[in-house]
Amino acid sequence: MTITxxxxxxxxxxxxxxxxxxxxxxxxxxxxxxxxxxxxDRAAVFSLAYILLIALVAITAPLLVRLSGWSPYEFxxxxxxxxxxxxxxxxxxxxxxxxxxxxxxxxxxDIFARVVYGARVSxxxxxxxTLLTTFLxxxxxxxxxxxxxxxxxxxxxVMEFLMAFPALIFMIxxxxxxxxxxxxxxxxxxxxxxxxxxxxxxxxxxxxxxxxREFVEAAQSSGAxxxxxxxxxxxxxxxxxxxxxxxxxxxxxxxxxxxxxxLGVGVVPPAPxxxxxxxxxxxxxxxxxxxxxxxxxxxxxxxxxxxxLGDRVKKLVQTGEGRP
Numbered sequence: 511m512t513i514t515x516x517x518x519x520x521x522x523x524x525x526x527x528x529x530x531x532x533x534x535x536x537x538x539x540x541x542x543x544x545x546x547x548x549x550x551d552r553a554a555v556f557s558l559a560y561i562l563l564i565a566l567v568a569i570t571a572p573l574l575v576r577l578s579g580w581s582p583y584e585f586x587x588x589x590x591x592x593x594x595x596x597x598x599x600x601x602x603x604x605x606x607x608x609x610x611x612x613x614x615x616x617x618x619x620d621i622f623a624r625v626v627y628g629a630r631v632s633x634x635x636x637x638x639x640t641l642l643t644t645f646l647x648x649x650x651x652x653x654x655x656x657x658x659x660x661x662x663x664x665x666x667x668v669m670e671f672l673m674a675f676p677a678l679i680f681m682i683x684x685x686x687x688x689x690x691x692x693x694x695x696x697x698x699x700x701x702x703x704x705x706x707x708x709x710x711x712x713x714x715x716x717x718x719x720x721x722x723r724e725f726v727e728a729a730q731s732s733g734a735x736x737x738x739x740x741x742x743x744x745x746x747x748x749x750x751x752x753x754x755x756x757x758x759x760x761x762x763x764x765x766x767x768x769x770x771x772x773l774g775v776g777v778v779p780p781a782p783x784x785x786x787x788x789x790x791x792x793x794x795x796x797x798x799x800x801x802x803x804x805x806x807x808x809x810x811x812x813x814x815x816x817x818x819l820g821d822r823v824k825k826l827v828q829t830g831e832g833r834p
Contacts, residue, residue: 544826548822548823548826551822553818553822554819554823556815557816557818557819557822558815558819560811560812560815561815561816564633564808567626567629567630568626568629568632568634569630571626571630574622574626575623575626575627578610578620578622579608581620581623582619582623582624582627582780583619584619584620584623585618586609586613586618586619586620587618588618589608589609589613589618590613590616590617594797595616596615596616596617596618597794597798598612598613598614598615598618602800603615603798603799603800603804605800609621611625611800612798612801614787614801615798616794621787621800621801621805623782624787625784625804625805625808627781628782628783628784628786628787628805629784629808631767631777631781631782632767632784632809632812634694635694635697635698635701635763635764635767636760637760639697639698639759639763640756640759642698642699642702643702643706643709643756643759643763644709644752644755644756644759646702646706647705647707647708647709647713647755648713648745648748648752650665650668650710650713650714651710651711651713651714651717652717652740652744652745653665654710654714654717655713655714655715655716655717655721656717656718656721656736656740658718662714665710666714670707672703672704672706672707673707675704677704678766678769681700681770681775682770682773682775685697685700685770686775690778693776697767697770697776697777701766701767705759705762705763708755709755709756709759712751712755713751716747716748716751720744720748721739721744726739726744729743750827751827753823753827754820754823754824754827757816757819757820757824758816758817758820758821758824760820761812761814761816761817761820764809764813764816765809765813767783768784768785768809770785771783771784771786771789772786772788772789773789774789784805784808784809785809787801787805788806788809791805791806
């Protein structure tokens with residue numbers, strides 16, 4: 511879940527920055543140029559297309575499930591063989607016109623419906639955790655880097671304290687001790703608590719550099735308040751870094767949610783989750799490999815797509831491509 515960056519420099523307005531926003535008054539064509547440069551990268555286009563597809567599936571999950579005719583919680587005992595312990599009837603895990611991706615061994619629940627709702631769970635948790643992590647990381651990083659002194663010391667000690675923990679082990683311990691109610695909300699909070707220091711550390715370092723620049727000193731001399739300097743002068747020059755870090759954080763959080771669900775402390779059954787489905791498929795792999803392959807491939811491609819997209823965005827920011 512740790513995210514590292516290298517050679518990610520942020521320049522001020524006078525430094526020819528590769529930022530998406532170089533402060534107030536930035537031309538709107540800069541974002542358009544960045545997007546056009548991104549669209550020229552075939553890997554980025556394919557990655558973005560798959561991410562948008564999964565996002566659309568997650569948003570329209572109730573409609574898709576209604577079209578398939580099966581709820582993710584509905585059992586179909588006619589689709590499994592009770593004499594063989596619940597092995598799906600038919601080839602490839604029971605794939606048919608009635609069950610588009612087959613059925614779950616032992617229970618007969620529709621895999622398509624569970625994969626669709628699993629996409630909604632994974633995307634909701636990952637995006638929510640990324641937004642909360644970004645908010646906390648930016649706020650505390652700005653405060654620590656700009657004000658320094660005791661504020662910086664306190665925030666830095668908290669960051670070091672959280673970063674010193676083996677995050678996954680403590681997530682498992684904390685979630686095991688918490689009630690099963692509102693588990694998705696708890697997952698978002700726990701993941702964010704251990705995730706924000708990595709972004710905050712980078713924002714802090716770049717804020718300390720930017721506050722020494724001439725444009726910040728000019729704003730201070732003109733009587734601008736601290737809030738105006740932070741949000742109108744410094745924050746716009748950090749947007750490219752924040753976007754890159756957020757994009758790279760999403761696949762880590764998707765994997766974290768899947769891992770926690772796989773270990774039994776994430777999403778609580780019968781709510782569907784890709785990690786939970788993969789965990790359940792282990793005992794059935796020899797007789798029904800499709801039950802493992804389908805959610806496994808969906809999870810792998812989603813994590814890969816976010817990783818590739820984040821890497822391409824990072825390269826464009828570092829090289830300055832896409833600037834008008």
